[in-house]
Amino acid sequence: MTEVKAGPVPYIYVCTRMRVRKSKLIPREEYLRMLNMGLSEITRFVEETQYKKEIDELATAFHGIDLIEIALSWNLAKEYQNIQKITPGTLKDLTRAYLRRWDIQNILTIIRGKLHGERPGKIKEVLVPAGELDKAFLDRMIEEPSPERIIESLKGKAEYPLLSRLFEGGVREELLPKAENELYKQFYADLIEMARSGIKGGRQFLDYLTLDIDITNIRNMFRFRADQSGDDIMNVAIPGGTISPQMMQRLLQIKDRNEFIDALVPLIKTRVLRELLETLREEKSIREIEIDLIKVQIAEMETMSKLHPFSIHPILAYLEMKKYEIFNLRALARGKESNLSPDRIRGYLVI
Amino acid sequence: MALRDIKPTRSELINLKKRIALSERGYKILKMKRDGLILEFFKVLEQAKDTRGDLNERYESAQAMMAVANTVEGAIGVKAAAFSVQQEPDIKVASKNIMGVVVPEIESSKVRKGLNERGYGILGTTSVIDETALSFEELVEAIIRSAEIETTMKKLLDEIESTKRRVNALEFKVIPELTEARDFIKMRLDEMEREELFRLKKIKARNV
Numbered sequence: 001m002t003e004v005k006a007g008p009v010p011y012i013y014v015c016t017r018m019r020v021r022k023s024k025l026i027p028r029e030e031y032l033r034m035l036n037m038g039l040s041e042i043t044r045f046v047e048e049t050q051y052k053k054e055i056d057e058l059a060t061a062f063h064g065i066d067l068i069e070i071a072l073s074w075n076l077a078k079e080y081q082n083i084q085k086i087t088p089g090t091l092k093d094l095t096r097a098y099l100r101r102w103d104i105q106n107i108l109t110i111i112r113g114k115l116h117g118e119r120p121g122k123i124k125e126v127l128v129p130a131g132e133l134d135k136a137f138l139d140r141m142i143e144e145p146s147p148e149r150i151i152e153s154l155k156g157k158a159e160y161p162l163l164s165r166l167f168e169g170g171v172r173e174e175l176l177p178k179a180e181n182e183l184y185k186q187f188y189a190d191l192i193e194m195a196r197s198g199i200k201g202g203r204q205f206l207d208y209l210t211l212d213i214d215i216t217n218i219r220n221m222f223r224f225r226a227d228q229s230g231d232d233i234m235n236v237a238i239p240g241g242t243i244s245p246q247m248m249q250r251l252l253q254i255k256d257r258n259e260f261i262d263a264l265v266p267l268i269k270t271r272v273l274r275e276l277l278e279t280l281r282e283e284k285s286i287r288e289i290e291i292d293l294i295k296v297q298i299a300e301m302e303t304m305s306k307l308h309p310f311s312i313h314p315i316l317a318y319l320e321m322k323k324y325e326i327f328n329l330r331a332l333a334r335g336k337e338s339n340l341s342p343d344r345i346r347g348y349l350v351i
Numbered sequence: 352m353a354l355r356d357i358k359p360t361r362s363e364l365i366n367l368k369k370r371i372a373l374s375e376r377g378y379k380i381l382k383m384k385r386d387g388l389i390l391e392f393f394k395v396l397e398q399a400k401d402t403r404g405d406l407n408e409r410y411e412s413a414q415a416m417m418a419v420a421n422t423v424e425g426a427i428g429v430k431a432a433a434f435s436v437q438q439e440p441d442i443k444v445a446s447k448n449i450m451g452v453v454v455p456e457i458e459s460s461k462v463r464k465g466l467n468e469r470g471y472g473i474l475g476t477t478s479v480i481d482e483t484a485l486s487f488e489e490l491v492e493a494i495i496r497s498a499e500i501e502t503t504m505k506k507l508l509d510e511i512e513s514t515k516r517r518v519n520a521l522e523f524k525v526i527p528e529l530t531e532a533r534d535f536i537k538m539r540l541d542e543m544e545r546e547e548l549f550r551l552k553k554i555k556a557r558n559v
Contacts, residue, residue: 069425105431105475112434126427173470176435180472216474223478224466231465236473286478287423330425338418348423 010088011310017086018318024050025325028351034332035342042333043068051075051329065337072326073128077102079322080130087315090200094312097191098319100158102131104183106138107159108176111147115173133157147171162186181236188213192240204311207304211270213241215297217248218264218277219290224252225260226286243267257281272296287348294350298324324350357532359539367533374529378521385514387450392507399504402497409493413486420483424476432480435470440491452510454503459495463488 026049034042046068047055054071062070080099087095106127113123120142127142129135144150148171154160166179188209195206217238224233233252237245247267254260261277268274276296280289298320305313328349335345357363420429441460446453466473469484 066426069427073425073427108472108475109431109434112431116434118434126430128427177467177470177472181474184472184474219478220473223473223481226478227466227481231467235467238474286482287419290478327423327425331422334418334425335422338421340418340422345422348419 011091014087014091015310015314018083018314022314022318022321025321026328031328031332031349031351032346035346037336039065039333039336042329042336046072046329046333054078065333068333069330070125072330076322076326077128077130077135080319081134083315083319090202091312091315093199094194094201094205095315095319096132097194098316099131100187100190101184102128103133103157104131104159104180104187106131106133107141107150107154107163108180108183110138110141111150111171112173112176113142114144114147114150115171115176158186158190159183178235185238188238188240201312204304204308204313208301208313208316210241211273211297211300211304213238214243214268214270214273215293217241217243218273219293221248221252221264222280222286222289225257242269257283270296270300272300291348291350294324298350357535359536359543361540364533364536364540367529367536371526371529371533374521374526378518378526381514381518381521384450385511385518388452388507388511388514391449392504392511395500395504395507399497399500402493402500406490406493406497409486409490413483413490416479416483416486420479423479428476428480429483432471432476432484440495442495449503449507450510452506454506455499457495457499459492462491462495 034045037045051071054074055067058067058071058074080102084092084096084099106129109126110123113126123142124139127138129138133141141150141153144153148167151160151163151167151171154163162182163179166175166182191209192206195202195209199205220233220236224231233248234245237248239245243251243264251260251263254263258281261281265274265277268277273296276292279292284292298317301313301317301320305311305317307313328351331348332345335348417429424432440462443458445456445458447456448454463485466481469481471480471484
């Protein structure tokens with residue numbers, strides 16, 4: 001492929017490819033059809049689609065539902081790695097930065113697995129190398145003899161300074177939740193800093209980040225409300241959205257649901273999100289709320305990608321939609337395996 | 352007690368009478384204890400039924416939540432979250448006394464935890480993991496409650512069984528045998544008294 005170094009051409013090229021890939025994602029009607037299929041039919045369906053290659057590769061090591069799930073995760077990881085390769089210029093930097101969330105997940109899984117004395121093979125099964133740290137790097141991390149050495153192996157990576165500071169006196173399990181929350185907060189802080197650094201396309205990226213942070217913060221407020229343990233939300237509140245962590249803390253003091261929504265809605269700038277919040281006045285399970293929030297996020301990302309067709313938005317929209325395709329297929333297969341009713345499974349699908 | 356081993360003496364009769372009185376008193380007390388234990392057992396049985404029902408319900412609900420968690424998060428997400436479990440509940444077993452039966456009193460450290468205490472980060476997980484963790488915490492609490500009550504019930508049952516054996520032994524073996532021995536001695540003493548009287552009459556008749 002001839003690489004075009006300047007001008008809008010590479011952006012047009014990659015954004016068009018994203019739109020083509022998006023059109024190849026499984027449509028809503030297929031999911032509805034799959035709800036009435038048995039597990040073996042779903043397995044065959046998955047095997048006959050773009051996931052065939054991964055299923056064939058893994059068929060010797062895994063079988064049944066585990067094979068499907070791991071093949072789906074591998075496909076996601078490969079797809080994300082592939083997108084990082086084809087994305088040019090600043091879009092590549094933004095995409096790579098956005099995919100760093102998978103690195104956080106993988107690093108924490110490896111550290112936790114090591115602390116629990118899990119076999120390297122078992123830890124490897126639960127990793128999704130979709131971020132900057134590729135499969136070979138993660139394999140080397142798994143082979144490290146101790147969690148401290150795992151952290152040392154991250155020298156030079158974005159996560160290293162925070163982890164080395166937190167675990168200065170050795171890796172302790174009770175510090176892991178704090179490390180996880182801090183890593184995600186730092187991840188968002190880094191992305192915001194990057195978006196505000198004057199980078200091309202940074203403004204659009206910032207719009208997405210604000211939406212993502214708002215949705216994550218709202219979801220967590222509902223989780224804390226459902227938990228009723230009175231825990232402090234400041235540890236998990238992500239700065240950079242339209243609601244400040246202090247405001248989140250104040251909002252959580254409001255016990256009545258209607259009053260809570262009354263206070264929350266005026267703070268939100270996104271219209272669809274405000275509309276969704278209005279519908280949450282009636283009792284809904286926390287899972288339903290989460291699914292509704294995800295749907296709003298995807299819909300809003302679609303709108304953004306139409307408004308800015310040659311920006312980071314079409315890429316982010318595709319990455320998220322691909323993630324939820326994997327999520328839906330896995331939910332269908334696992335739901336069928338657990339004998340959940342089609343209606344119940346449908347409630348967990350993002351369609 | 353074989354009758355041939357019994358010495359038909361007055362002192363033996365007095366001893367036997369004392370033993371019968373003691374056995375009868377013991378029998379009455381043990382019978383009362385047995386009845387008391389049975390009453391206590393029925394009370395515990397009701398609690399055990401409730402806790403077992405609760406345990407079954409929570410087990411079903413935990414299993415259902417696990418199915419949902421596998422559906423939503425996948426086995427990968429569930430396993431990754433399971434790596435976060437930091438500590439097992441600290442169980443302390445003390446004992447208490449119910450009518451002489453030593454039964455356990457189980458105390459556990461707090462099983463149910465807040466969102467921030469569960470060991471996984473909030474930002475990297477979804478509410479399904481919260482709900483699954485909560486349902487398993489509730490299951491562990493139900494197991495601990497059930498363990499205390501069901502062990503109490505089993506200990507009470509063992510004690511009722513052994514008390515019942517003692518009551519039956521006293522009622523159908525010890526007391527009847529002692530009564531029989533007492534009657535035998537009485538009969539022998541009466542006979543000896545009659546022989547003595549007869550002998551005296553004979554001597555008196557010869558002297559006259």
